[in-house]
Each structure stands twice: as structure tokens, then as C-alpha cells.
Amino acid sequence: MSPSHSIEVELKFDVDAGLPAPDLTGLVEGSTVGEPATYLLEATYFDTADTLLAKNRMTLRRRTGGTDAGWHLKRPSSVPGGRKETAVDFRDAADATAETEVPAELRSQVLTVIRSAELVPVATITTDRTVTTVLDADGVSLAEFCEDVVSAESLLPGGGVNRWAEWEFELTGGDAKLLKRAKSVLREAGARDASSVSKLARAIGTQPLDDLVRALPKKASALGLVQYDLAAHRDALHAWDPLARENAYDAVHQMRVAARKIRSILTSYPGVIAPEMAAPVADELRLLGEVLGDVRDREVRLEANELLLAREDAPADLVKALIDDERVAHQQALKSLRYGLSTARYLTLLDDLDRLINAPIPGPLAHRPARDIVSDAVGGAYLRMTKAEKKLRKYSAWSPEWVEQLHTIRKRAKALRYTAESAAPLNRKALDRAGTEAKRVQTHLGVFNDTVVNRAHLAEVAANPGLSSDAVFVLGRMDAHEESRGRRAVKKYRRSR
Known part of the structure; x- marks a missing residue:
């Protein structure tokens, strides 16, 4: 099988540990929620030694647990608020015989960024995740609400261990109106805007690169x-x-x-x-x-x-x-x-x-x-x-x-x-x-x-x-x-x- 591609559109929030989740029933007319499911997700993130992927708003990981175990590459998308995700199942990563061998299908997708640099493990992140599915009146999935307790260890020189709690709300079939309503409900429940763009960025402290030129001066040379x-x-x-x-x-x-x-x-x-x-x-x-x-x-x-x-x-x-x-x-x-x-x-x-x-x-x-x-x-x-x-x-x-x-x-x-x-x-x-x-x-x-x-x-x-x-x-x-x-x-x- 070839890699699968999808656009991920989600909200991310910081929360205090143990904060009760709000009732998401009725986010849209007739919607309900499914029974919560709990997973243990263990991921190793890969990047260059100078974190070129993270600086270019990309994340590459090998993750076990949950419903989508495998290799995942996330990078910016033209969809507002979205990121493109490319996934390779472990069974399809024929050349990735070792846990540290990035599949060629994903390595080629980041060559313009990493050039000849080596991809190495830069962080391990373990997530205790509780997932609640938001369903429409016909029982079709509209979104997934994730309550995450995260433990991250940076493998970079001078890195340490960090722990935090966060909420994610990801669309699976819903639209921008649902996202807007969820944002309001979750903030009312005590959620705060995420302090970092991703779990990896929070773990290793990398910020995206600034553009070379933000604006051209009026009297440019x-x-x-x-x-x-x-x-x-x-x-x-x-x-x-x-x-x-x-x-x-x-x-x-x-x-x-x-x-x-x-x-x-x-x-x-x-x-x-x-x-x-x-x-x-x-x-x-x-x-x-x-x-x-x-x-x-x-x-x-x-x-x-x-x-x-x-x-x-x-x-x-x-x-x-x-x-x-x-x-x-x-x-x-x-x-x-x-x-x-x-x-x-x-x-x-x-x-x-x-x-x-x-x-x-x-x-x-x-x-x-x-x-x-x-x-x-x-x-x-x-x-x-x-x-x-x-x-x-x-x-x-x-x-x-x-x-x-x-x-x-x-x-x-x-x-x-x-x-x-x-x-x-x-x-x-x-x-x-x-x-x-x-x-x-x-x-x-x-x-x-x-x-x-x-x-x-x-x-x-x-x-x-x-x-x-x-x-x-x-x-x-x-x-x-x-x-x-x-x-x-x-x-x-x-x-x-």
C-alpha cells in the first residue's frame, strides 16, 4: 500500500491537569457523543540535530498505540488552520526495518528541508489519551475530542523531561461552524490557547523560522x-x-x-x-x-x-x-x-x-x-x-x-x-x-x-x-x-x- 494523505484541522489548548471536560452533547443540532475510549500512545520524534523540520513547521514521528500506529509526517497545508498528514503503516514501511529507519516515502517528502542532514531521534513523547467522538443525528463522526496527559523527554543536548495536560478537538467530518462552537465551549470550561504549536515544539523548545524578509521597505535597493x-x-x-x-x-x-x-x-x-x-x-x-x-x-x-x-x-x-x-x-x-x-x-x-x-x-x-x-x-x-x-x-x-x-x-x-x-x-x-x-x-x-x-x-x-x-x-x-x-x-x- 502507498502512504495515505489527509488534512488535519484541529484546535489545541493548554489545560490544568485534572480539569473536567465539558459536555459536548448538542454542539450542533441533534449531535451526541460516543463512549470515551482510552489509549496509551508512545512516539519517537525525528529531526535533524539542528531541528530543521521543527523550524519549518514539520513533525515526523514513529508512534505505537491508538488506532493509527505507524509513521506520520505533518507539514503546513494551504487549508486555513490545517496541516497535511502523510501516514505510512508499519507493514508498508518495507525499508524501515529498524525503529530508527525513516521510511523512504517520508524521507523524500522532507529532502528540500533536511538536504544531506541525518534524521535522528530528538524526543520521546508518551500520551495518556481519552477520546470522545462527537456524532451527528445519524451517528456519523463529526469530530474527536482528546484529553491528553503528556510526558515528553527531549533527546537533544541539555534537554529535559516535561509534563503537561492539553485538549485537542479535531474535525473528522464537521465544518468551521462546529470548530467555532467547540472553541467557545472549551474556553468556557477553562481551556487556554496552546503555548506551543505542537507537542514536539513544547518538548524541545523549537520555534518556527522567521521569514528572511517580512516586508519590503518603501525605498528598497x-x-x-x-x-x-x-x-x-x-x-x-x-x-x-x-x-x-x-x-x-x-x-x-x-x-x-x-x-x-x-x-x-x-x-x-x-x-x-x-x-x-x-x-x-x-x-x-x-x-x-x-x-x-x-x-x-x-x-x-x-x-x-x-x-x-x-x-x-x-x-x-x-x-x-x-x-x-x-x-x-x-x-x-x-x-x-x-x-x-x-x-x-x-x-x-x-x-x-x-x-x-x-x-x-x-x-x-x-x-x-x-x-x-x-x-x-x-x-x-x-x-x-x-x-x-x-x-x-x-x-x-x-x-x-x-x-x-x-x-x-x-x-x-x-x-x-x-x-x-x-x-x-x-x-x-x-x-x-x-x-x-x-x-x-x-x-x-x-x-x-x-x-x-x-x-x-x-x-x-x-x-x-x-x-x-x-x-x-x-x-x-x-x-x-x-x-x-x-x-x-x-x-x-x-x-x-
Whole structure:
């Protein structure tokens, strides 16, 4: 079995030991509570020696007892108040033969944080837990209320033993209204806001890392703006990395965008950070983009051809060629991506990117006002896009050279968009308008480029001598649909210009 994923949304409170729990019957209309169940939970928490996981709001543990014994990784989630939990049952952790051997499925999820550091036990926590389930009128679980008596021992140098009591209220099927009502009831009963974000943080005293840049000053330097933007996209790269490994929806695409935006900043502001520091990182990001691009391009092609085939009565050999074989190739590309994201080369790139943000070597333009340097960068990018558009007039419409020039315009528009977006913290409307204009161009020509690439693929499939005549006929219809889609996209582009 593969790891299971869930979003944990809960309230956490400190309480005095022995504080009686309130009656939770009637939290919502018709709700009742089940009979309390008691468990002894014993967990060992793992982190690096300098607690990088805890500082990045992540917890990794091996726990026995209760209803979900196994390995658990919790990390921030996009759901307000929620955390994403990935669980691996002991039976599924084939490589975790020892109690201190973290399963590969979870180790890969934290590589962007720990890099080459070793994961070691940092705390043991024993919890006497009493669980009461809140049920709706039909007996379906809405939430679980946990009364915990906790004993924790830090295994870090100078660590000690700590004991406390706390309450947790976790949604299992209820909504935000139930959470709000429970918060009020539990506070009235004597609960206090939790003094720490997790049991582990309380045990070892680790606090989350502060952001490198909380807010950009009004009179920021060019280097300050570049650091600010790089940090934001670096964080996005880190956030999408584990999701891309598990092939979550749109994750590869978003990770590729983050890598491209970092590279765009380094190339759009060449005099801000010394080239001997910026250029190697930009080169490595280009290679990362190619690996991500192989997976993403296959995703796009699969999606397009699934939609096209849905209109047709396609023979089995065509479905195999366009869908089944492509899915196999997509899985192979994903396998290559996962390997690439686990290499020392990728981890070195992350280290170099951190150094670029935290301790850059200033270039000759580093101390110029950000507003000036951004105006030059956006203006230059806009000029390059419009020059490419003027060059388009030299070619006959729909000729190979004309199509290739549209591809160049799309790339220039993308560069302009990313450069203009990097200036967003400065709140300059003229630059925002340039970015919006570039986005329209990129969107329309991006659709056209997708059809060009897919039509070439359809032609390759059609050239297969073993393909049935019915398949070739359907391929012709599909090509016509793609051609029409491409022409509509170009028409939209022309109208927008």
C-alpha cells in the first residue's frame, strides 16, 4: 500500500491537569457523543540535530498505540488552520526495518528541508489519551475530542523531561461552524490557547523560522528586491517539491513555474548579484526546468488527447498509442523526476540558492534604487517582445518561420510577465499593466504552441505503418480539431494586440 494523505484541522489548548471536560452533547443540532475510549500512545520524534523540520513547521514521528500506529509526517497545508498528514503503516514501511529507519516515502517528502542532514531521534513523547467522538443525528463522526496527559523527554543536548495536560478537538467530518462552537465551549470550561504549536515544539523548545524578509521597505535597493522575490519563489519551489514527487494535481507545473521565475529574476537583473554566483544557479535551474518540463509536456498532451478522443469512436490501437503508451511514458518521466530530485546535484542547487538569498555577492547595480532597476528591466523586456512581434511581419502567415517566430514572441512575453511580476511589491501600476499585457500574449500563444507540439506528435503516430486505417482516419480528424484550436488562439492573440 502507498502512504495515505489527509488534512488535519484541529484546535489545541493548554489545560490544568485534572480539569473536567465539558459536555459536548448538542454542539450542533441533534449531535451526541460516543463512549470515551482510552489509549496509551508512545512516539519517537525525528529531526535533524539542528531541528530543521521543527523550524519549518514539520513533525515526523514513529508512534505505537491508538488506532493509527505507524509513521506520520505533518507539514503546513494551504487549508486555513490545517496541516497535511502523510501516514505510512508499519507493514508498508518495507525499508524501515529498524525503529530508527525513516521510511523512504517520508524521507523524500522532507529532502528540500533536511538536504544531506541525518534524521535522528530528538524526543520521546508518551500520551495518556481519552477520546470522545462527537456524532451527528445519524451517528456519523463529526469530530474527536482528546484529553491528553503528556510526558515528553527531549533527546537533544541539555534537554529535559516535561509534563503537561492539553485538549485537542479535531474535525473528522464537521465544518468551521462546529470548530467555532467547540472553541467557545472549551474556553468556557477553562481551556487556554496552546503555548506551543505542537507537542514536539513544547518538548524541545523549537520555534518556527522567521521569514528572511517580512516586508519590503518603501525605498528598497535592487538587491533587497531581488532577495525578496527569490525567497518567495524559493519557498514555492520547496512547497511544490514533495507534491510533485507524489504527482499531485498541477504540482509539477507549479514547481516548474517557480524554478522559471527564480531563473527569470537572475537573468532579468544581471548586475544586481555577481555573475559568478548567479550564473551557475541559473544554469542548474534551466536543467531542473527541463526535467520538470518532460513530465509537464506529457501531462498537457495526455489531457488534450483525452479530450479529443472523447469526441471520437476511436479504435483500440489508437487509444493505446495516444493514451496507454503515453501514460507509461509519463510514469517513466515521473520516475526520472523523482530520481533527479533525490540527487546530490539537486540538493546542492538548493544549498546554492539559499546562499544566493542569504549571503549574495553584490553586483555593480546592487545598491541602486529598486524602482529604477525594475523600470529598466521591464522596459527592456517589453522592447524585446515588441521587436519580436515586428519581426513576425517579415514572414508569410502560417509558414514554418512564422510559426517559429510566434514561439519566440511567446517566450519573450513570458519573460516580460515574470519580470513585471517581480516588481509587484513596489506597487507600480504601469508595470502591472505591462505584466497583464504579457500574460494575455503568453496565454494565447501558449495554447497555439501546445497545438503545434501535439500536431507534430499526432503526425508521428500516424506514420506508424502498423496503425489501422480507422486509426489514421481518426487521427486526421483530431489534427483538424487541433489546427482549428490553434487558429482560434492566434486570432485571439491578434485581437489582443
